[in-house]
Amino acid sequence: MTTNRPIRLGAALLAVALGGAAVAEDMEEYRSMFEPLPFLPPIPPGNSMTREKIELGAMLFFEPRISASGVISCATCHNPALGWSDRIGRAVGHEGQVGVRNTPTVLNSGFLTSQFWDGREADLEGQALGPIQADVEMNMTLDQAIARINELTVYRTHFDAAFPGEEDPINAQNVALAIATFERTLNTPDSPFDRFLRGDAQAISDEAKEGIKLFVDNGCVACHSGPVMSDGLFHRFEVPGSTDEGRFVVTGDEADMFTFRTPTLRNVAVTYPYFNNGSVTDLRDAVNLMGEQMLGHAFTDPELDHLVAFLHTLTGKMPVVPVPALP
Structure with missing residues (x-):
């Protein structure tokens, strides 16, 4: 009995292997x-990825004080616990306003060739500032958002580290660059x-x-x-x-x-x-x-x-x- 077991096992393994090969061949096409x-999407030449920029982008992504109400952030609609979306039919923003469209997930968004359902922005840098300004979402002008960030002195350190050598790094363009850089790390x-x-x-x-x-x-x-x-x-x-x-x-x-x-x-x-x-x-x-x-x-x-x-x-x-x- 002991001698037969390896023979039987070998025959069984051979059958499985041959069956697996047939399945593999069938699926190859x-x-x-x-x-x-x-693991990473294409990185645009004008926005290289650095640890400092990613960290700053994460802070801004979760920062509710760049909304008029002070309670809505990018993460409100792009919730990490909900597939980086919100799992409701249409996005809810400033003062409970309901948007016209469903919130797309931000996961793997760096691989997309355009942003938003209607493709109105070509890349994540262009997309990043839209929700801040949209009256139905965060309802804040860029000037107001930059003023809010400037009120928080710790951000100066983070912007200086993310954009070294710039005289006044806290500006709307750098906010977009940082958020986009962080979003390019959200891949599955x-x-x-x-x-x-x-x-x-x-x-x-x-x-x-x-x-x-x-x-x-x-x-x-x-x-x-x-x-x-x-x-x-x-x-x-x-x-x-x-x-x-x-x-x-x-x-x-x-x-x-x-x-x-x-x-x-x-x-x-x-x-x-x-x-x-x-x-x-x-x-x-x-x-x-x-x-x-x-x-x-x-x-x-x-x-x-x-x-x-x-x-x-x-x-x-x-x-x-x-x-x-x-x-």
């Missing part, structure tokens, strides 16, 4: 359609899907692998491509009940009516609710609606199960960011 998420690499793409066939379930096949074969990958699972382009998508005109508000071009930037699918399982007005809370319902509107296809229940299983594999390791002790 699909695997080649995707890219793992790098090493998801189960990333490990699968790098060769670990056991990192995701067979159900998720079937979801990958459906995702590719039905054309979802045409828009949700690249490391961040977004082509960065604008596509017409009318959520039932929404009157949001999308990118048309920015460009005035009729071709942009009701178009929105393709959202990232990274961490989609933890960044609900979905779509520009946050009207869909369940991931399965969101996939179903996308199939109907964008693909003209009604997914079956088993297909939805597979697709949702795949999308859950896109949840990466969340950045560990201690909330800074503010002055």
Whole structure:
């Protein structure tokens, strides 16, 4: 009996190995359609990353005193505990005003080719100052925000360290540079899907692998491509009940009516609710609606199960960011 055990075990391992090889070969074509998420996004030449700038950016990201009420910060809508979003349909800002759009997660936002649902800013530096000035969000002019920061003497030390050699480093441009630098650290690499793409066939379930096949074969990958699972382009998508005109508000071009930037699918399982007005809370319902509107296809229940299983594999390791002790 003792002699037979290694033979039986060897046969079993061989069967598993051959089966695994068949699965790996079957999935290789699909695997080649995707890219793992790098640990850092592209760094613009005009805003190099330094420890001092990241630390300052974190302070400003969590700083509520650069809002008119003194209680709203970037982290109010981009809550680290909620997938760096807010998990409500539409953002709530100054004096309880409700915005017109859902809050996108800031996770992996440095990989995006434009910012906001309508792409009105090209990069994180351009995006950073918008919420401070928006009357429905933080409702503060940049001059007022800079004056508030100047009242807190400890910020002088941090700005001097982050922007050495500048005579008056506390200014709006440097606020944007610091916040953007911090936001570029908020990435979620090493998801189960990333490990699968790098060769670990056991990192995701067979159900998720079937979801990958459906995702590719039905054309979802045409828009949700690249490391961040977004082509960065604008596509017409009318959520039932929404009157949001999308990118048309920015460009005035009729071709942009009701178009929105393709959202990232990274961490989609933890960044609900979905779509520009946050009207869909369940991931399965969101996939179903996308199939109907964008693909003209009604997914079956088993297909939805597979697709949702795949999308859950896109949840990466969340950045560990201690909330800074503010002055």
